[in-house]
Amino acid sequence: MTTAARRYHITTFGCQMNKADSERMSGILESMGFEWSESPDDANLVLYNTCTIRDNAEQKVYSYLGRQARRKHEQPDLTLIVAGCVAQQEGESLLRRVPELDLVMGPQHANRLQDLLEQVFNGSQVVATEPIHIVEDITKPRRDSDVTAWVNVIYGCNERCTYCVVPNVRGVEQSRSPQAIRTEMEELAQQGFKEVTLLGQNIDAYGRDLPGTTPEGRHLHTLTDLLYFVHDIPGIERLRFATSHPRYFTERLIRACAELPKVCEHFHVPFQSGDNDILKAMSRGYTHERYRRIIDLIRSYMPDASISADAIVGFPGETDAQFEKTLKLVEDIGFDQVNTAAYSPRPGTPAALWDNQLSEEVKRDRLQQLNHLVSVQASERSQRYLGRVEEVLVEAQNTKDPTQVMGRTRGNRLTFFPGSIDDLKGQVVSVKITEIRAFSLTGTPLIPALR
Ligand code: SF4
CATH class of the missing domain: 3.40.50.12160 (Methylthiotransferase, N-terminal domain)
Structure with missing residues (x-):
């Protein structure tokens, strides 16, 4: 037809x-x-x-x-x-x-x-819906943005977090070869894309299923190696990656991010809960102490790095005291952004079958408390930008004010400033920040724009 x-x-x-x-x-x-x-x-x-x-x-x-x-x-x-x-x-x-x-x-x-x-x-x-071996992508995705693109580097997930349907629906981990990823990124650069976010459900698992180990027994292809491998692609000016898993996050990766100028100082590392027993019930495989050490380590290399995370409140059996530990973790760390969710049982997951589910009211109440704390902290974290000059990669016109363009800082803060999208799209512009809000900034461009 x-x-x-x-x-x-x-x-x-x-x-x-x-x-x-x-x-x-x-x-x-x-x-x-x-x-x-x-x-x-x-x-x-x-x-x-x-x-x-x-x-x-x-x-x-x-x-x-x-x-x-x-x-x-x-x-x-x-x-x-x-x-x-x-x-x-x-x-x-x-x-x-x-x-x-x-x-x-x-x-x-x-x-x-x-x-x-x-x-x-x-x-x-x-x-x-049957599981299949994922063949290498030969399709050309239509991209929603023509400045920033996502590139899958690993499909599936071998973890078994007790609340999560992903392993059931997306199957086992399958990494793409470094060369296939590089080729896709080179094509993106030729099409004019400036920023790539490497994607995986658990991106720290990248390469575990690819053949080859070093003489010390380390996998030959890791996310860190991949960052070095794709870093010199001309035209791609910024690199990000998501989603990190605190269980597998390494100092070697942090060092690479500090060393490689195109890798943005923004880390999305979900903690899910600040309580060790809840983390255990979630089968997350780390403690809040390990999580804190990772963030400390990131900040020791990159003091200004922005940190975002995911958190779940109201996991089955979570007590008030355990929830308080999540609040405490958020208070102590000072996140730039946290995606929060009230636990909701998903069919086919272990935690959905447990009989210690919490009421919707308790979950709603905890979510509100956490959200309040997150936005107070995000406002505090925004303070540091006031008066500073930030590099903003221009993505689009501000839909609410056509005299302005919008883009993101390296730390991933949405930023608005006066300008024409026809002139500035895809450019990195130095912007002096004059106004701050919890999750976005406004500023004045410094001309000439930096490239
Ligand atoms: S929460 Fe993330 S790491 Fe855990 S099973 Fe789901 S996709 Fe995998």
Whole structure:
């Protein structure tokens, strides 16, 4: 069947891995002749890339899907797809719940979208959720930004955190080869991208599954080695990576970040809880003391590094005293940003079956307390920027004020300043910070711009 002039829409829920997968699937659809449609209601192909981490995201998918399923009754050539973690978890039962669906595909199958669609266009209803070996990406993702890009370096996760569905839905760790990653980044540089974030669910695991060890028995390919390997790509001016795991974080990596000028001084290291018994129940494999040592070590090399994290409150069995230890950790560290969540049981995870679940009220109350502390601290951390000159990589126009552009500092603070996006997009500009807020800054550019 011909797909010329057909229009597609993707709505993405959840994490950066999902966003990266959506970009990849957009790339595939565009190479098949589909054009982007801002509204799902004007599209012939609608894809929901889903997330099971939060209940409300899952509920939203079902309500969006219901609307499109009704539309399909009037427009039978509408192709309806659910991808991502809900698809992986629910599999065929999704088809029973929404029989109008054409394709249900787990996250490991994102690169196979074209194959799967061909089966759909030949009249099949397709479920692709079985584990597969991920073939090297040969697709060209459509990028949401044309300045910053995500590059997957490792898929899957071998950890077994007791609250997390990722190992079930994304399978075992599979690292891409350093050369494949470098080639993708070189292409991005040629297309004009300036910043790359290397992505993995547990990025410190990068390379464990690749062959080769050093004479001392260390893996030949680690995240640290990868940073050295891709650091000299001309045109790529900034490098970031996420998500780090405190269990595997090494001093060697910190040293590399301090040494390599393109690696930004921003570390996203989730702690999840400040209490050792809760960390044990989560199977995280570290103590809060180790976590604190890592942050101290980062700060001993890079005193101004910005530190962000993820935290969960209301994990099964968490007492008031244990929750207080999370608050204490946050108070002691002084984070630039913390993504917080109230624990919510996910099907197929061990902690969901435990009988010491906390009430929604307790979880809500703890979340509010933590969020309050996080924003007070973020404001305090913003103070240090006032009057300073920061390098801002310009990404886009400020959507709320077209006389301004927006970008990020090396520490990942969103920054606004007067200027024209046509002149400044993709440039690193020195900006004197004149106004601070908890999570963003405003400033005045110093001309000439630094490159
Ligand atoms: S490290 Fe833990 S929380 Fe992160 S993806 Fe793996 S299992 Fe999930």
